[in-house]
Amino acid sequence: MKRRGTQPDLDTYNFLLRSMAGNTRSVDAWAIFEDMKIYGVKPDVKTFNALIEAHQHRNSAYLWPIIRAMEEMGVEPNAATYGLIISYFASAKNIENALRYLYVMKSKGIEPELRTLQLVVEIAADSGNARLALDLVNAFESDSVRRLESDVWVNCLTASASCLWANASDFTQKDGVVQCWEYIVQELNLSPGEGICMGVLHTAARHGLPDIATDVLRVLNLTGVPLQERHFAPLIEAFCRAGQVKEAFMTIDIVQETTPPLPSTLLPILEHVKKNTDTFDSTWALMDEIHEERPLQVSSLNIIIGAAVALGDLQRAVGAYKSFPDYNVKADRDTFHLLLEGAVAACHQPLGARILQDMKEAGIALESRTYELMIELAIAQDSYEEAFEYLEEMKGAGFKPPATTYKSLVKKCASNGDPRYTIALEEMEEMGFETDPEFLRKAKDVFSKESTGMMFIEEAENTTVAR
Secondary structure, eight states: OTTTTOOOOHHHHHHHHHHHHHTTOHHHHHHHHHHHHHTTOOOOHHHHHHHHHHTTTSOHHHHHHHHHHHHHTTOOOOHHHHHHHHHHHHHTTOHHHHHHHHHHHHHTTOOOOHHHHHHHHHHHHHTTOHHHHHHHHHHHHHHOSOOOOHHHHHHHHHHHHHTTOOSOTTSSSOOHHHHHHHIIIIISOOOOOHHHHHHHHHHHHHHTOHHHHHHHHHHHHHTTOOOOHHHHHHHHHHHHHTTOHHHHHHHHHHHHTTSOOOHHHHHHHHHHHTTOHHHHHHHHHHHHHHHHHSOOOHHHHHHHHHHHHHTTOHHHHHHHHHTGGGGTOOOOHHHHHHHHHHHHHTTOHHHHHHHHHHHHHTTOOOOHHHHHHHHHHHHTSSOOHHHHHHHHHHHHTTOOOOHHHHHHHHHHHHHTTOTTHHHHHHHHHHTTOOOOHHHHHHHHHHHHHHHHHHHHHHHHHHHHHHO
16 A cells, blocks of 8 residues: 555554454554554544454553553553453452442443453452452442343352351341352342352351351252252351250251261250250250250260360269160260260269270270270379270270370379389380470479488388487
């Protein structure tokens, strides 16, 4: 065209720029733009839109000159311009500038395209700004007849669940997980995947929202996900935080039907029951109420025993244990271990011996934890010979005593001037445990002082006899 003396017009330049933009050839696009200025062709908004698009893969150092050129030439951006700028910053994870231009756009009365707003919401959600993302969604849908795609709401739900944001702080309006979940499930009639559902469950557990947690289980069941303990555990916590203890116990019964619940699953109820004796007594009354409706599970009664032990009330713990036959429930290994923990805390050796005997009569095999507790109980007594007997029995049963057990024996022997502390140390090293030099030094110092004291006592006794 130039060789023939034909002057390119604006449409020609814009067409060339569009070609460069489609192939992201930013250097060539900028050269065409400079050529326009040389030939005195004034660019329009389409020119700058193509120029910005051609620089989408470059850093912001190339974008700002284009924006300044628009301002200097008096070309007003349109919705597409702002969309390209916002898309540029969103792709670079620059949420601040993306929001800045979204605000500028709206302040000029230009409505953003759906994909532009959705991109900003997505980047806000992905960066952990759940509240910002949902505020953008709510503001847009309150002012527009248009509705955002379902993926946007799913992103907001995921972001809200990841930061455990459940609702408005004053509960005056639905927000966070509550709003997103209800909109997605009830309005859009969608069923989120198990990963998102788990996030919602944990949020419901943290804030005591059993209704939301129950609805999540309903959705999981509808989508064919087999309900397991990991799904019921947050529901139990949600019930406890909402003060619905009976429902929490009944949920445990559901879990118990397939597998013995883990201690972490039972912990929320235990924390509730062990608050004080009044809470304990009111919960104990629930056992009778539940028993009238359905058979009690051993896990439920174990919680009662564990709470009594935590309260330091051994009498209540033993009383709960003795009531097992009334509920047609057989004690399990956890039952006996909880009672042994109570006996250890109270240094009640006769009770420990009785519980151990009951455990054997019930046909429950002793485990490593059983021996650890019995050794700990024996060490707490003035005469601790049984500790060594249980240690040998433990090793004979094929269990490896933990380092804590050996350390307790070393401390007990050393503090009593008993030279067997060296035997315990040697055996500890043979088992592969590293001996802390500071612990070893203290043990030797204590033994030296105690053995010297014992020697003085023996000399005094011998002198008295001689006289």
